[in-house]
Amino acid sequence: xxxxxxxxxETYQKDMAIxxxxxxxxVLLGALLVTGLLPVVVPYYFVSFLNNLAITxxxxxxxxxxxxxxxxxxxxxxxxxxxxxxxAAIFTQKLGLSFWVALPLSGIFxxxxxxxxxxxxxxxxGFYLAVATIAVHFVTMWLILHLExxxxxxxxxxxxxxxxxxxFDTDERMFYIxxxxxxxxxxxxxxxxxxxxxxxxxxxxxNDLAAQVMGINLFYYKxxxxxxxxxxxxxxxxxxxxxxLVAHFEQFTLLHALWYIGMLIVGGMGSIPGVFFGxxxxxxxxxxxxxxxxxxxxxxxxLGSAPAAGLGVTAFGLVxxxxxxxxxxxxxHRWEILKASLRLYPFAH
Amino acid sequence: xxSRKSILFFLAVLLAVGWATLPGQASARxxxxxxxxxxxxxxxxxxxxxxxxxxxxxxDINARGGVQxxxxxxxxxxxxxxxxxxxxxxxxxxxxxxVLGINIVSTPFGKVLKEITAKEKxxxxxxxxxxxxxxxxxxxxxxxxxQDAFAAAMDWVVADWKKQGKSGKPVVGHLAWDSPxxxxxxxxxxxxxxxxxxxxxxxxxxxxxTPKHDVYLSRLEAAGANYIYVACVDxxxxxxxxxxxxxxxxxxxxxxxxxxxxTALGVGTHPEAVEGAVVVSFFLRGEEAKxxxxxxxxxxxxxxxxxxxxxxxYGMGIVWGMTFEAALKDAIQRVGADKLxxxxxxxxxxxxxxxxxxGITGPCAYSPSSRRGSQEVKFYRCTKGKIVPITxxxxxxxxxxxxxx
Numbered sequence: 001x002x003x004x005x006x007x008x009x010e011t012y013q014k015d016m017a018i019x020x021x022x023x024x025x026x027v028l029l030g031a032l033l034v035t036g037l038l039p040v041v042v043p044y045y046f047v048s049f050l051n052n053l054a055i056t057x058x059x060x061x062x063x064x065x066x067x068x069x070x071x072x073x074x075x076x077x078x079x080x081x082x083x084x085x086x087x088a089a090i091f092t093q094k095l096g097l098s099f100w101v102a103l104p105l106s107g108i109f110x111x112x113x114x115x116x117x118x119x120x121x122x123x124x125x126g127f128y129l130a131v132a133t134i135a136v137h138f139v140t141m142w143l144i145l146h147l148e149x150x151x152x153x154x155x156x157x158x159x160x161x162x163x164x165x166x167x168f169d170t171d172e173r174m175f176y177i178x179x180x181x182x183x184x185x186x187x188x189x190x191x192x193x194x195x196x197x198x199x200x201x202x203x204x205x206x207n208d209l210a211a212q213v214m215g216i217n218l219f220y221y222k223x224x225x226x227x228x229x230x231x232x233x234x235x236x237x238x239x240x241x242x243x244x245l246v247a248h249f250e251q252f253t254l255l256h257a258l259w260y261i262g263m264l265i266v267g268g269m270g271s272i273p274g275v276f277f278g279x280x281x282x283x284x285x286x287x288x289x290x291x292x293x294x295x296x297x298x299x300x301x302x303l304g305s306a307p308a309a310g311l312g313v314t315a316f317g318l319v320x321x322x323x324x325x326x327x328x329x330x331x332x333h334r335w336e337i338l339k340a341s342l343r344l345y346p347f348a349h
Numbered sequence: 350x351x352s353r354k355s356i357l358f359f360l361a362v363l364l365a366v367g368w369a370t371l372p373g374q375a376s377a378r379x380x381x382x383x384x385x386x387x388x389x390x391x392x393x394x395x396x397x398x399x400x401x402x403x404x405x406x407x408x409d410i411n412a413r414g415g416v417q418x419x420x421x422x423x424x425x426x427x428x429x430x431x432x433x434x435x436x437x438x439x440x441x442x443x444x445x446x447x448v449l450g451i452n453i454v455s456t457p458f459g460k461v462l463k464e465i466t467a468k469e470k471x472x473x474x475x476x477x478x479x480x481x482x483x484x485x486x487x488x489x490x491x492x493x494x495x496q497d498a499f500a501a502a503m504d505w506v507v508a509d510w511k512k513q514g515k516s517g518k519p520v521v522g523h524l525a526w527d528s529p530x531x532x533x534x535x536x537x538x539x540x541x542x543x544x545x546x547x548x549x550x551x552x553x554x555x556x557x558x559t560p561k562h563d564v565y566l567s568r569l570e571a572a573g574a575n576y577i578y579v580a581c582v583d584x585x586x587x588x589x590x591x592x593x594x595x596x597x598x599x600x601x602x603x604x605x606x607x608x609x610x611x612t613a614l615g616v617g618t619h620p621e622a623v624e625g626a627v628v629v630s631f632f633l634r635g636e637e638a639k640x641x642x643x644x645x646x647x648x649x650x651x652x653x654x655x656x657x658x659x660x661x662x663y664g665m666g667i668v669w670g671m672t673f674e675a676a677l678k679d680a681i682q683r684v685g686a687d688k689l690x691x692x693x694x695x696x697x698x699x700x701x702x703x704x705x706x707x708g709i710t711g712p713c714a715y716s717p718s719s720r721r722g723s724q725e726v727k728f729y730r731c732t733k734g735k736i737v738p739i740t741x742x743x744x745x746x747x748x749x750x751x752x753x754x
Contacts, residue, residue: 048440052433145527153529155460171440244436245464250457250528251432290426290438297425304401312427312434313389 018190035179039172048171049287051243054182055236056279060263061189061272062232067261068269069193070225071205072121075257076133079140080117080230082252084110084237086144089156089247094149099161099242103181107234114230121222125208137254144249155248158241174243181239185232190272192228201225205270262320268330277331285315379420380689381448382407382673385438387455390430391557394583395609395662396454400425402644402666403452405651410674417681419689421673422447432457439465449694450474450673456530463488470695472676474669474722477608478533482720483754489698489715491665492631492722493745495530495607499538499578500748501726502605502629503547505740506576509603518548522569524562524589525580527554534580534607537752544751550574557585562592574602582609591622599625608632612660613639613736620734628729628736631722632665632710635729635736643667643707661736664709671706672698672713672722711742 009015019025039047063077087109091102117136121129144150160169161177168174192198200221203211212218241247259282267278289312296311297303323330384403387396407423410416424442428435435458442448450472453459459475466473466487473488475481477495481488493501503521510519521542525531531554539549550572553565566589569577577593579586586606593599603625610628613635628634638644638661647667648659679697680689704713711725725742 044444045441048443049437052437153527153532155529157464244432244461246460248432248457248460250430250455251461253431255429255431256433286434287437287441290441293426294424304404313429 018187032183036176039175044171047175049283051171051175051178053279053283054178055239055243056260056263056283057275058182058185058232058239059236060260060267060275060279061185062229062236063260063264064270064272064275065189065192065201065232066118066225066229068264068271068274069198069205070201070222071125071208072118072222072225073126073130073261074117074133074226074229075130075254075261076114076117076136076140077229077233077260078252078254078256079137080110080114080233081237081240081256082140082144082247082249083113083230084234085241085247085251086150086156086237087234088238088241089158090149092242093156093158099238100163103235103238106238107231110234110237111227111231114226114233115223117230118223118226121226122219134254137257141249141252150247150249153249155246156241158245158247160245161242168242171243174239178239178243181235185235186272186275189232193272197221197224202270259316262316264330265328266319266323266330268332268335271330271332273335274330274332277335281331282316282319285319286312289315378415378418378686379422379447380677381422381424381442381445382670383442383448383451384423384425385428385435385451385453385458386425387430388425388427391585392430392455392582392609394612395665398660398662399454399666399669400452401652402647402663403669404666405647405663406667406670406674408651409647410670416674416677417686419677419681419686421677424448428454428458430455430457432461436461436465446690449677449689449691452669456528456533459488460529470692472691472695472698474672476530478529479537479749479752480754482749483752485718485720487695489720490722491669492608492710493714493724493726494537494721494749495533495580496535496537496541496748496752497721497724497745498607498629498631498726499534499580500541500746501743502578502607502627502728503538503542503545504743504746505627505629505728506542506547506603506605507545510575518546520548520550520573520575522550522572522574522577523552523580524565524569524577525552525554526557526582526585528557531580534578537748537750540751541746541748557581559585560588562589563596566593566596566598570596570598570602576603576605579604579606579610583612583615586610587615587619587623590626591619594622594624603627605629611731611736612662614658614660616731616736617734620731623731624733626731627739628731629726630661630729631726632661632668633708633727634661635738637738638664638709641707641709643709668706668710668722671709672701672704675701675704675713 007021019028059077059081066072066074084106088102088106091097091105092099120132124132145153160167168177200216203216204221208218263278263282266281268274384400386400387393404423404425407421411420426438428438452474456478459478462473469487471487475488475490477490477492479494479496481490482494506519506521523535542549550569553569555562555565579589590604593604605627608630611623616623633641639656639659644664644667645656648656676694676697679700680693684693698715699717701713702716711723714721714724724745726745727738727742728740729736730739
């Protein structure tokens with residue numbers, strides 16, 4: 001965090017506080033108020049876009065913990081999200097639990113499921129672990145497709161959440177569930193990475209042998225990273241299922257998992273703000289293609305709408321390549337440079 | 350400072366993009382047909398040419414002055430077989446009242462939109478899932494449902510079996526993508542087949558993108574299949590047929606593919622591999638499609654390529670456009686252009702029963718109780734690099750009603 005000049009921490013509590021000054025509290029509360037009013041003042045499409053964005057942030061935040069902080073590359077995040085979505089659907093539709101109970105439960109269930117997927121990380125790492133997590137994706141999808149309880153290929157329909165008779169059946173209403181959940185989980189992640197656990201994750205990422213020599217229990221912390229990451233994915237899956245009103249295995253493909261990794265690379269590995277940067281940039285790029293395609297088709301009729309509309313995947317690939325070559329530390333690194341230069345202003349950074 | 354400027358510039362671009370992504374409104378005398386389709390991904394082989402046909406036909410409508418003076422705007426979005434992407438695209442236009450109809454291409458999109466739009470009278474056209482006929486709502490299939498076509502294919506199998514003078518029951522294997530689409534033909538189609546004396550083997554399913562299909566084919570061969578029904582989207586069926594030919598199975602087993610089997614382009618490229626395979630289709634295939642005057646005129650006007658390069662699903666896209674045009678015309682005649690709403694168009698779609706579409710497909714079967722785009726299919730055979738018809742239009746059995754939904 002950027003510490004304003006002249007601000008001193010006089011107590012341990014102040015030193016540990018995320019929000020340090022009254023001004024920041026005012027800004028935070030103002031931002032929360034504005035966010036709360038968004039569904040009332042902005043168009044429906046933007047609300048739905050923000051819902052999508054927030055769910056993706058939760059999901060990629062989980063990936064950031066296991067991959068960005070703990071260094072365990074995982075391509076299983078889409079599959080874990082599927083587990084969250086299906087478990088939420090089963091909890092609410094088959095077991096009759098309330099959405100409010102199912103939300104944390106689906107996270108915990110997915111976390112436990114993730115321990116199985118994370119087990120190979122105890123013996124393998126890097127590229128090999130990445131391949132193992134791809135296997136987890138396919139095994140999970142196969143299970144979903146062939147188990148009776150998951151509705152097999154037809155998926156499970158989900159009812160919208162309710163609270164004291166109030167039904168959250170529109171994007172505007174779901175916004176008041178999704179956005180606070182996202183903020184809460186971001187706060188949780190922000191705190192986690194500066195605790196003993198977070199430091200252990202970073203130590204394992206930087207050099208697992210050295211970490212073990214220092215007394216860090218690799219078995220425990222690697223699995224803990226997977227559990228937490230999958231908890232985030234499970235919560236994201238639960239929210240997604242209740243937003244789309246259906247859990248269906250074809251919503252969670254390996255391509256999605258690649259996109260999530262791409263978001264992490266673009267935003268910056270090992271950074272909480274990086275998650276926001278990556279998700280926002282890629283999602284906006286995706287929406288931008290939707291806007292640009294008809295314009296391109298009008299300017300260059302020989303292209304037709306179809307090839308122009310297909311630019312989305314190409315654009316994603318180009319952006320990813322751009323960041324890998326020119327800014328492998330992602331937008332978060334640029335953000336840090338910007339903050340440093342502002343702090344030193346008017347002196348050159 | 351350079352980095353600060355670049356970040357500020359980046360933020361400015363983000364804001365501009367945010368503003369630009371606000372959905373635009375169509376003009377008063379213009380309606381929108383939204384095509385949420387997969388220009389990339391596993392079903393692009395059928396979606397891309399189909400959407401080209403739709404877009405070109407809409408251009409043609411506008412070149413003719415629109416429908417009763419109302420212009421139609423085509424908006425195509427590449428949904429990449431990605432539900433999140435489709436949902437985002439759908440919501441972008443959901444409350445734009447100019448959007449009167451939506452076309453979607455893949456089964457998972459239907460699963461989601463079915464739940465979300467359950468209370469809306471918004472016309473959504475979709476390939477062939479029987480559940481939309483079983484639970485009549487706002488989803489309209491392009492042609493006969495998948496199970497109806499499968500049932501028609503089983504009728505053909507039994508007739509072919511008898512024609513060859515064989516006794517006993519024909520043994521049929523089902524080889525399809527491991528997805529709801531791959532399973533859909535069996536939901537009612539199997540019941541029909543068993544009723545008419547077909548013996549079914551355990552179905553074989555494989556993930557889309559599978560490079561080789563030998564193991565599935567071997568199992569079906571070992572189980573004694575006389576016929577194998579293939580349900581996946583080209584080029585996958587062509588690949589299945591290629592593997593079968595390499596194993597010599599095409600000499601002893603009759604392969605039948607569904608609507609998305611080999612097109613004339615695939616047949617021309619791999620004539621030996623697909624030789625003898627039968628295609629069941631609700632729209633014209635092969636030379637019939639390329640020589641059809643409407644297909645030919647639209648293709649040559651807007652694609653400016655020789656007809657040999659036309660993929661037959663292009664004609665299917667033209668049919669989507671014709672159907673929308675007819676419904677729009679009916680709606681305008683009933684309420685006037687100024688009072689066009691989604692609900693009015695929804696009513697009009699249900700009034701299209703019997704509408705002819707120049708013979709590119711069978712007569713329209715939409716009605717208050719039917720969501721079938723048509724009830725006729727035609728059988729073709731891949732022969733010496735061509736797709737030639739072996740039957741006239743055949744009425745499909747009602748297989749949907751045989752299944753317990």
